[in-house]
Amino acid sequence: MxxxxxxxxxxxxxxxxxxxxxxxxxxxxxxxxxxxxxxxxxxxxxxxxxxxxxxxxxxxxxxxxxxxxxxxxxxxxxxxxxxxxxxxxxxxxxxxxxxxxxxxxxxxxxxxxxxxxxxxxxxxxxxxxxxxxxxxxxxxxxxxxxxxxxxxxxxxxxxxxxxxxxxxHRDLAGQLREAMRSRAVIDQAIGVLMAQRKITADAGFNVLRETSQHLNVKLRQVAQELVETGELPTRRV
CATH class of the missing domain: 3.30.450.40 (GAF domain)
Incomplete structure (x- = not known):
């Protein structure tokens, strides 16, 4: 051929x-x-x-x-x-x-x-x-x-x-990067709450979790709002 x-x-x-x-x-x-x-x-x-x-x-x-x-x-x-x-x-x-x-x-x-x-x-x-x-x-x-x-x-x-x-594998890598970014902003938000309320890291995480459940929004979105504004959201982000 x-x-x-x-x-x-x-x-x-x-x-x-x-x-x-x-x-x-x-x-x-x-x-x-x-x-x-x-x-x-x-x-x-x-x-x-x-x-x-x-x-x-x-x-x-x-x-x-x-x-x-x-x-x-x-x-x-x-x-x-x-x-x-x-x-x-x-x-x-x-x-x-x-x-x-x-x-x-x-x-x-x-x-x-x-x-x-x-x-x-x-x-x-x-x-x-x-x-x-x-x-x-x-x-x-x-x-x-x-x-x-x-x-x-x-x-x-x-x-x-x-x-x-x-x-x-590209999709998995993207998911991993997103997870790492989410973890970073959540850690920052916990740090903000620890400084503001003089609470432990575990207590700070519980505040984020409870706010997320109450507003029915993702935990990362709650953390992002807190990091950017210094305040927890009071309505859907």
Whole structure:
């Protein structure tokens, strides 16, 4: 399989894709755009995933790709579902004569689709979804296109795994930073109460807690108001 310089560049860039995105869905969305540019014959792409056993299309290159996925969800049959569930590659040469998913195939043709590729996505040895490539032309995908889509699917699975870990740890780090900031302002507020009322740290914390419960606001907000004004809030902050 001979790759063009553009295809090589696109595939190589997948390794660092996560660093340019805000979340996992953004990473998956960009993967669908890469697939449309890289896989010969592809006009639209999507990614199917499962959450609590229910299929969804969190990423797609355009609304047409999403609608083709959702037709499969509605009919409970189709290549993207089978690829995700079985781990097999499904190439549909012509949906107009497809007998494996008759209900879906008829509706897909009505929507303008004629051929498709569905490549399973793996993470830690587990199928978590499928990469789907659609075309309005029959038999749009050659054997080389299938091989390239499989290569892309493997790289996409790795990128998704890295993205999931990256954003999970980033979120945890953010939560830790927020907790540290909250702890700092609460400690400052306790210090203010100790100085004002000549009470212990434990008693100061109890004052903050009781005020928080009485006003039904977060403890950190009560502490912040006290630090900024020198007084406890008497209404919702």
């Amino acid at each position: 001979d790759l063009t310089s553009d295809q090589i560049r696109e595939l190589t860039a997948l390794g660092g894709l996560v660093l340019g995105q805000d979340d996992l869905v953004g990473t998956l969305q960009e993967i669908t755009r890469v697939a449309c540019r890289v896989v010969p014959g592809g006009e639209a792409c999507s990614i199917t995933t499962f959450e609590n056993g229910r299929p969804s299309a969190p990423a797609f290159s355009d609304e047409w790709a999403r609608s083709l996925d959702e037709l499969q969800f509605a009919e409970q049959e189709g290549p993207c579902l089978d690829a995700a569930r079985t781990g097999n590659v499904f190439r549909t040469r012509d949906l107009a004569g497809e007998s494996r998913w008759p209900a879906y195939a008829e509706r897909a043709v009505d929507s303008g689709a004629r051929s498709s590729l569905s490549i399973p996505l793996h993470s830690d040895g587990v199928n978590f979804g499928a990469l789907n490539v659609y075309s309005r032309k029959p038999d749009a995908f050659t054997g080389e296109a299938v091989a390239l889509a499989q290569l892309l699917g493997g790289l996409a699975g790795q990128s998704s795994q890295v993205a999931a870990a990256f954003f999970h």
